[in-house]
Amino acid sequence: VVGLSDVRAARVRLAGLVPASPCISWHLPVNGGPELPAVHLKCENLMPTGSFKVRGATNAVALLAQSGGASGVVTASSGNHGQAVAFAARRVGISATVVVPEDAAAPKVEGARALGAEVVTAGLTSGARIDRAQALARERGMPYISSFDHEAVIAGQGTIGLELLAQVSGLRRVLVPIGGGGLIGGISLALKEIGSGVRVIGVEPEGSACALAARRAGGPVSLEAPRTIADGLRTTRVGELTWPLIERYVDDIVTVPEDAIRRATAALARFAHLVAEPSGAVTTAALLCGAVAVEPGTACVVSGGNIDPALLAELLAAA
Ligand SMILES: Cc1ncc(COP(=O)(O)O)c(C=O)c1O
Numbered sequence: 001v002v003g004l005s006d007v008r009a010a011r012v013r014l015a016g017l018v019p020a021s022p023c024i025s026w027h028l029p030v031n032g033g034p035e036l037p038a039v040h041l042k043c044e045n046l047m048p049t050g051s052f053k054v055r056g057a058t059n060a061v062a063l064l065a066q067s068g069g070a071s072g073v074v075t076a077s078s079g080n081h082g083q084a085v086a087f088a089a090r091r092v093g094i095s096a097t098v099v100v101p102e103d104a105a106a107p108k109v110e111g112a113r114a115l116g117a118e119v120v121t122a123g124l125t126s127g128a129r130i131d132r133a134q135a136l137a138r139e140r141g142m143p144y145i146s147s148f149d150h151e152a153v154i155a156g157q158g159t160i161g162l163e164l165l166a167q168v169s170g171l172r173r174v175l176v177p178i179g180g181g182g183l184i185g186g187i188s189l190a191l192k193e194i195g196s197g198v199r200v201i202g203v204e205p206e207g208s209a210c211a212l213a214a215r216r217a218g219g220p221v222s223l224e225a226p227r228t229i230a231d232g233l234r235t236t237r238v239g240e241l242t243w244p245l246i247e248r249y250v251d252d253i254v255t256v257p258e259d260a261i262r263r264a265t266a267a268l269a270r271f272a273h274l275v276a277e278p279s280g281a282v283t284t285a286a287l288l289c290g291a292v293a294v295e296p297g298t299a300c301v302v303s304g305g306n307i308d309p310a311l312l313a314e315l316l317a318a319a
Contacts (some may be wrong), residue, residue: 002151002241004193007158007186010059014159017066017091018058021047021160023092023167028294029271037296039166039287041268042160045276045305049111051085051232052160052183052303056153057084058091060145063152065092072096072142076126076133078179078231079108080304097140099133100126105231105277107306126180126235127222139199148182149239158186164299165196172297173199175283178211178253179235181242183303188249201292202246202253203282205230205261211246212253214238229311230261231306232279256282260289266319268302269312277307 025038044052064070072095073315074084089096096117100109101124112119122132130146137144146153160183164171174191176184188200202211208226226234238246246253261278264285268276272273276284283300286292 002154002189004190006151006155007162007190008148010055010152010155010238011159011162011312013059013062013154014055017062018048018054018252020163023164023299026272029267030273036294037298040299041272041274042164042299042301043274044303045245045274045280046159048081049087050240050304050306051080051084051280052083052086052301053147055082055159056150056156056182056186057081057088058088059144059156060093060150060152061085063090064143064285065094070143073145074133074137074140074141074142075099075145075147077147078126078234079112080117080232080306082117083108083111083115086115088110090116097136099129101129105306108123108310111306113141127188127237146239148180149180149241151241154182154241154245156188157183158190161187162303163193166301167192168297169267170297171196171198171299172295173201173293174299174301175201175203175286176235176301177279177282177303178202178204178283179233179279181238183301184250185242185245187301189245192249200249201253202250203286204253204255205233206255206257208234208292209255210235212255214243215247215253219243224249228261229258230279230282232277233282251291253316254286254291256285258291260285262315263319264288265307268314269316270319274302275305275307276302277304280304
């Protein structure tokens, strides 16, 4: 199982390959009334390839390269992990094959191709693309790197927890989006095992809440048709590795409605001057819609910024 020592080792491995992301303090826009306490935005949208995924992918590929042998890797992704794997693979000179859904966001597909990846499309659900990618990996005799259910990926994402502790004095709680749970699994493990006492709150779209469903059922369950604008969070099922981490370390899971995700994406662009994709805006959405109260010492992970420009224009025009 992945532990704090793996997250610490990932931090050392990533040094010089992946920068720390900036963490900025921001006041939520209020219409009249007193100013709210500042919140801290952990800007993973500003990372190379535009999301936190570069951490886990770089850690996993670096470990593979160390042990030698792999001429290429295969993955399944809504797009961000695919770009990150392509980025990491190109750096060590191996090939990357990325299986994306038929409705993948154009910038994510273009990004992976521009980084030299072979892009294959399969179905609309995370289950369909994972099956296809695992079959391809077997056919080609290449390792399959899950976007969330992989120890090195979880450890890499956990480095965000270590950075937050160094960047935010008085950190009391962190809001983290949940797709398959690699991001929150790594962050919560790091924050809890280090003994920080920081609360970790997971955020899911109302229409795609597989972690909340797992918590209620007492174990992973499959959603039939997740529906949300947050394409990175349209995961049908939490992972076998990530579920025990969520169960053990995540204090609370809240859901946010679609209109709050849309408004938060626009608010981040207009008022924080950050381009976030809907999946990256769910944490701010939780504060904006009141699912989580704004209190001092709160950080939101803005997990990615790869939004289709046409969608961003639509959301800004509606704001
Ligand atoms: C921008 C963004 N945020 C959050 C997530 C969710 O990450 P995880 O699957 O590790 O929970 C993803 C996954 O694709 C993503 O692309």
